[in-house]
Structures are given as structure tokens and as C-alpha cells.
Ligand SMILES: *[C@@H]1O[C@H](CO)[C@@H](O)[C@H](O)[C@H]1NC(C)=O
Ligand SMILES: *[C@@H]1O[C@H](CO)[C@@H](O)[C@H](O)[C@H]1NC(C)=O
């Protein structure tokens with residue numbers, strides 16, 4: 001039986017009635033068994049900063065009218081938009097007004113400092129994969145000014161660091177237990193922070209179910225509350241083609257669930273990219289081939305290999321081994337030119353990122369093996385194994401994409417069947433079995449071969465189960481979970497990871513609650529120093545983070561018993 005079933009946790013913030021510096025702490029109530037871990041006080045940030053000097057001195061936030069952000073640059077749109085966002089969120093939690101508590105020093109000024117030169121502060125640019133710690137680092141000091149008045153200073157080398165700092169600053173603010181008092185506080189503190197990994201992502205699948213742009217934007221918002229910086233958009237799959245191509249409009253005209261309606265047209269896609277950019281989030285598009293392409297058949301049947309399920313007729317299934325069609329036809333020149341035209345549009349007119357995700361996963365051979373065309377293609381090329389056919393496609397497709405100037409990310413599969421790839425291809429590890437097929441083995445193999453890697457295997461958020469499943473996400477670590485320590489050169493190959501939410505059972509009704517706050521567990525693994533917190537201690541902060549997200553209108557699901565102070569949002 002699970003320990004958690006017998007524990008009742010209630011987070012209570014008690015405010016001293018007099019105006020001493022001790023204004024609050026968390027109280028726990030445990031039934032039958034003590035609660036694990038050390039409670040964190042309100043105003044504890046998630047993910048945990050690299051260096052956080054706590055302080056018992058407390059200031060109260062001034063009323064909204066007196067509160068001011070002051071920045072040294074005026075012409076940075078990203079910063080100005082962010083200040084609008086954080087003003088509202090910090091001060092009102094979207095639910096009310098702010099009054100300074102009497103008897104406390106009042107914080108009314110937050111200074112933001114970034115380099116004035118746009119080339120250095122990166123205002124106006126798109127976020128990139130950048131391994132430099134400085135790229136997203138920031139520093140926060142909440143303390144007395146030389147006049148003895150509380151001020152907050154947020155400084156960063158780039159706008160992206162400033163955004164991360166603003167998020168942390170917003171999390172340092174906490175609310176009085178007396179809900180009606182509208183009092184908000186912040187402890188004096190000093191934080192020096194920068195991410196552990198440069199690629200901290202979420203993969204969303206918008207093909208199994210369509211997700212409205214409004215919902216995607218809410219996910220982007222909540223990602224930024226967890227300092228995630230990559231939205232990997234698995235935009236098409238066997239089931240639907242919601243992406244509107246200008247070159248091949250028939251793909252979505254025939255392939256969208258509701259053509260013209262359940263689609264992402266060019267302005268919508270650009271709008272989502274911009275919303276992401278304003279939060280320091282890259283959008284990496286995945287157009288998965290040569291498998292997962294059944295949807296192409298609706299408008300371009302010539303692109304797919306007909307399977308010979310009955311041994312005689314093309315385009316016949318042999319369930320459950322293969323469908324009538326399921327994989328691109330690598331034997332025809334037209335397949336390559338079509339993909340070249342599609343990817344040219346995607347790379348030059350759609351994405352703003354240097355990287356394209358090429359998929360390449362789950363190419364099952366049963367269909368190809370049934371096909372006489374594949375057989376003669378193999379003979380012509382002197383191929384003895386079907387995986388050489390896949391290698392053939394993989395190499396041509398990759399070099400085409402590279403010739404466009406794009407950098408590539410692929411799922412691990414081509415590596416598994418021994419394809420040699422350029423070392424600048426990023427390999428995303430997603431499989432997870434045991435022993436030789438454990439993710440650790442795959443991950444280590446990719447590192448041994450010198451590839452930059454992303455980890456996803458242990459962060460499949462779609463595998464829902466009863467209980468505190470966030471713990472397993474939190475306890476999976478790209479370095480510490482490996483059987484032996486990595487040499488430094490291999491550590492540097494780890495770019496980070498991505499949680500994945502495959503959408504067979506996910507749509508707008510449940511995507512947000514299924515992602516949050518669990519995605520936060522992954523985010524902390526990718527942002528914070530390895531082993532920075534025990535899982536038991538992290539629970540308290542994650543619970544607070546969940547409540548914080550609720551306060552911001554994100555329907556994050558509970559991680560445990562209890563309630564969100566000062567009130568659940570319904
Ligand atoms: C804030 O200060 C109070 C005491 O005044 C202390 O109990 C609490 O732990 C501090 N919180 C943080 C986040 O440091
Ligand atoms: C990465 O970020 C750092 C810090 O902003 C910057 O100095 C460097 O030029 C960036 N590197 C690239 C390749 O953009």
C-alpha cells in the first residue's frame with residue numbers, strides 16, 4: 001500500500017499579528033505518517049536557482065499605483081511586453097488589488113538592467129540554442145538601497161536572462177494568509193542563476209488531436225513559468241495534417257480533421273512563434289518522415305509505398321503487421337523533390353529556428369518487405385537488408401535539409417540501425433526498455449559515438465498512472481541516472497531534454513492539467529544544478545508552484561492531498 005494514501009497535507013501560512021519580521025511559515029499536518037522532506041517557505045522559486053541566499057527580512061509590496069519597474073532600456077519590445085505580463089501576475093494574481101501591509105518596509109521599485117546595445121542584449125532577435133551560461137543567466141538582489149529603502153535589482157546579460165529573472169522575481173512574492181487583506185510580501189534575497197542545460201523542451205503533438213492556438217499559447221505561458229525554452233511542435237502525423245503549406249495547400253485541404261478550420265495557417269503559425277519568442281521560447285518544427293506519413297496519402301498517394309498485404313495487390317493491408325500504406329516511397333525520385341519543396345517552405349518561410357526536427361522514428365519494415373518495388377530497388381542498389389533502404393532515405397533527406405542551411409534533430413532510430421550521421425545532427429533519445437534497450441544504454445551509445453543528445457525517454461508525460469508520478473520524472477537525470485560518471489567531453493554533448501506529450505488521449509480538455517505541474521519536475525531537472533534538491537524537499541516547492549500556476553489561471557492538477565492557500569481557483 002502506498003504511504004501517500006495515509007498522509008494529509010495542508011499548507012497553512014500563518015501571519016503574525018504583530019509586525020515583527022517573522023510573518024510566515026508553512027505548517028504541515030500529517031495523518032498517521034510524518035510528511036517527508038523539509039517544507040519550503042512561501043516565496044520559494046521553481047525551478048531552484050543555482051545560488052539562492054535566503055534572508056529573514058521581509059518587505060511588503062506597495063500598492064499597484066506606486067509600484068514601478070524601471071529599466072535602463074526603453075526600446076526593447078520583449079522587455080516591455082514582459083513587464084506588462086508580470087505586473088499583472090505578480091501584483092494581482094489575476095484576482096484583486098494590492099495594499100501595502102502596515103509596519104513593513106515597502107518595496108515599490110524594481111530595477112531591470114541589461115546591456116544597452118541591442119547586439120548584446122539580443123532584443124528583437126529569436127532565441128537560439130546557445131550553450132553559454134550567460135545566455136539566460138540573471139541576478140536578483142532584493143535589499144536596502146543606499147537610502148535604506150527596499151529595492152529589487154534584476155540584472156542580466158541578455159533579454160532572455162531578464163525574462164528568466166522576472167519570472168523568479170514574481171515567484172519570490174507571496175501573499176498574506178488573510179485573503180481579504182490583499183497584502184503581498186517579498187523577503188530580502190540574493191539569487192545568482194543560470195541553466196544547467198541550454199535545451200529544455202516540451203514536445204506537443206497536434207496531429208492526433210488538434211490543439212487550438214489559444215491552448216498552445218496557454219501552454220507556452222505555463223512553460224515560461226517553469227523556464228522551459230523549446231516548444232517542439234510535432235505538427236503532423238498519420239492522423240491529420242493541420243499545417244497549411246502554401247506550396248502544397250492540398251495537404252491540409254485533404255488532411256486536416258476539418259479543412260479550413262482545424263488548421264494552423266501561416267499567420268497563426270507566425271503568431272504562435274511570436275508568442276513563444278516573447279517568452280524566450282524557441283519553436284522547433286517536426287515534420288516526421290518517412291514513417292508516420294499516412295496522411296500524405298489523402299492528397300498525394302504517389303508518395304507512399306503501396307503495401308502488398310495479400311501478397312498480390314498493391315495498397316492492401318495485412319493487419320496488424322501493416323496498413324495498406326504507411327511509409328514514404330524511397331524508391332521514387334518524386335518523393336525527394338516533394339520533400340525538398342515542402343522543407344524549403346518550412347525552413348525559409350515558416351520556422352525562425354536554426355533547427356528542424358526530421359522525426360525518422362518507428363519505420364516498421366513489414367510493409368516495405370511485402371513490396372516487390374522495394375525488392376527490386378534493393379537489388380538495383382545491391383542492398384541486402386531492408387534497413388539499408390531506410391538508411392538510403394535518411395541520408396538523402398538529411399543532406400537535402402542540410403543543403404537548405406538547416407540543422408537537424410532526429411529521434412534516435414537511425415542510430416539504432418547503424419546509420420552514420422554527421423556529428424552536428426542532434427539525437428533525441430526516446431526509447432526506454434530494460435538492459436540493452438534501456439534509455440541509459442541508448443543514451444550512452446549516442447554519447448560514445450559523439451552525438452549531441454536530448455533525453456526524453458523518462459519524460460513521457462502521456463503515460464499516466466495513479467499516484468505521485470511526478471517523482472519518477474524528477475528522479476530521472478541525464479547524468480546521475482547513468483551507471484557510470486561521464487567524462488567531461490561527453491557531459492558537454494548533453495544539450496538537455498524534452499518532455500513529450502503524445503496526444504492520442506489528449507486534447508484541449510486535458511492538455512494543460514496533464515502537463516502541469518508534472519512538466520515542472522522535468523523543467524527543474526533541466527534548469528537546476530544536478531542533485532540540487534531531494535525529491536521530498538522538492539515536493540513542497542512543486543506544490544507551491546502548482547498553486548502559483550492556479551493563481552495565474554493554469555489548471556495544474558494536484559500532486560498530493562491538501563488545498564492551495566489562500567484559495568483554490570474554480
Ligand atoms: C522569509 O522570512 C521569514 C521570516 O521573516 C522566514 O520565516 C521565511 O523562511 C523567509 N522565506 C524565504 C523564502 O526565505
Ligand atoms: C551565446 O550567448 C553569449 C551570451 O549572450 C554570447 O556572448 C555568444 O555570442 C552567443 N553565441 C552565439 C553562437 O550566438
Ligand SMILES: *[C@@H]1O[C@H](CO)[C@@H](O)[C@H](O)[C@H]1NC(C)=O
Pocket residue numbers: 111113141142143144145146151152153
Ligand atoms: C541596484 O543596482 C543599482 C544600480 O545598478 C546599484 O547602485 C544598487 O546598489 C543596487 N542595489 C542593490 C540592493 O543591490
Ligand SMILES: *[C@@H]1O[C@H](CO)[C@@H](O)[C@H](O)[C@H]1NC(C)=O
Pocket residue numbers: 057144147148149188
Ligand atoms: C534597511 O534600512 C532601514 C532604514 O535605514 C533600516 O531600518 C533597516 O534595518 C534596513 N534593513 C536591513 C535588512 O538592512
Ligand SMILES: *[C@@H]1O[C@H](CO)[C@@H](O)[C@H](O)[C@H]1NC(C)=O
Pocket residue numbers: 246247345348349
Ligand atoms: C517564401 O518567402 C519568399 C520571400 O518572402 C516569397 O517570395 C515566397 O513566395 C514564399 N514562398 C512560400 C511558399 O510561401
Ligand SMILES: *[C@@H]1O[C@H](CO)[C@@H](O)[C@H](O)[C@H]1NC(C)=O
Pocket residue numbers: 380381382
Ligand atoms: C551493384 O553491384 C554490381 C556488381 O558488383 C555493380 O556492378 C553495381 O555497380 C552495383 N550497383 C550499385 C548501385 O552500387
Ligand SMILES: *[C@@H]1O[C@H](CO)[C@@H](O)[C@H](O)[C@H]1NC(C)=O
Pocket residue numbers: 531532533534535
Ligand atoms: C545527491 O546525491 C547523493 C548521492 O547520490 C545523495 O547521497 C544526496 O543525498 C543527494 N543530495 C540531494 C540534495 O538530493
